[in-house]
Amino acid sequence: MNKETKFLSVKDLVVEFASDGEIVHAVNGVSMELERGETLGLVGETGAGKTTIAKAILRILPDVGCKIRGGEVCLEGEDLLKLHENDMRKIRGNKISMIFQDPMTALNPVQRIGEQIAEVVKLHNDEHINPEKRAKEMLEIVGIPAERYYEYPHQFSGGMKQRVVIAIALAxxxxxxxxxxxxxxxxxxxxxxxxxxxxxxxxxxxxxxxLITHDLGVVAQVCDSVAVIYAGNIIEYGTKEQIFDHPSHPYTKGLFGAIPDMNEDEEWLHPIEGLPPDPTNLPPGCAFAPRCNHAGEVCLKGPIGIAKTADGHDCRCCRLDEIAREEE
Structure with a gap:
């Protein structure tokens, strides 16, 4: 990767948690890139490591029991993992913001929503910007009347709370x-x-x-490129068109196969059999092998590298050619 030409470059990111004397291998060598103005979708099952990747980029992982063991997170060529915490505080909310999953817990229930937006503006903008005025502008931008500045989170619906969280993130x-x-x-x-x-x-x-999501429909609507995450690593990575038109990894195919097709007369859905692996005891080879109908001995012998598919996108599978022939 040429991190100087990429807006965001993540290379070989490794994150571990310590839990009850065991090591949870949450993120295992993730590498990806993002251009300015583009959207990258992270797709995968619960526990795959998607949120941990995002929190590692923002450096808001727990101080206790969690370690970033290796890798780089470069924003415009600057490695965020090497910055002093004081410098990182200037980046959070200013250069990088996060919309959290649940607006019910992302907002302070005893503080007016306008004050919560204004607090971000106070912390990250110069003194010439009026925080209250800016907060009211942001409410209007996300479709909430400015006069609701003085109301509390419990006075808003779930959708309106999420709009407030978006206003905070974009303030x-x-x-x-x-x-x-x-x-x-x-x-x-x-x-x-x-x-x-x-x-x-x-x-x-x-x-x-x-964008972190389980919903491939959301990915199709919003994203420019897609990274499929499994057991803390990227197993397929390419443009949206490449992933949707030519899914290559058995796991990615399984995700698409589990989506109901309204044009087909199907009696049952086709979920992926089995459960994700225990992150404290990952298999030595392909982490998906125990659930894969195409797995062979070669899949169990060691780390699986990235291979290029026929259309040029990345896939972490050592049996791409064999699977293609089997499915012809």
Missing amino acids: CNPDLLLADEPTTALDVTIQAQVLDLIGDLRKKYNTSML
Whole structure:
């Protein structure tokens, strides 16, 4: 990777947690890149390490029991993992912001929502900007009347709370937005509105976004490129068109196979059999091998490297050619 030409470059990121005397291998050598103004989707099952990757980029992982064991996280060529904490505080909320998954817990229930937005502006902008005025502007931008500045979180619906969280994240015009399943707690109608809002604001401010989601429909609507995460590592990585038109890894194919097709007369869905591996005891070879119908002895012998598929995107599978022939 040439980190000087990429807006965001993550290389060989490794994160571990210590739990009850065991080591949880949460992120295992993740590498990815993001251009300015683009959106990268992180897709995978619960526990795959998606949120840990985002928190490692922002350096908000727990101080106790968690270690970033290796790797680089470069923003415009500067390695964030090497910055002093005081310097990192200037980046959080200013250059990088995060939309957390649950707006119910992301907001302080005893503080007015306008004050929560204004607090971010006070911390990260110069003294010439009026925090209250800016907070009211942000409320209007996300579709909430400015007069609701003085109301509390319990006076807002789930969708409106999420709009407030988005307003907080975008109050200082960040260069990078980390969105952790921002629509999971919302119904379908409100989800569509929030996604449209995020998309419009991202285009307006030319903001790059790392979107964490389980929903491939959301990925299709929002993302430019996709990284499929399994057991703390990227197993398939490419543009949205490459991943959707030519999924190559058996796990990625399984994700698409579990989606109901309204044009087909199917009696049952086709979920991926089995459960994700125990992160404290990962298998020596491919972590997906115990659930894979195509696994062979070669899949169990050691770390699996990245291979290029026929259309040029990355896939972490040592049996790509054999699987392609089997499926012809």
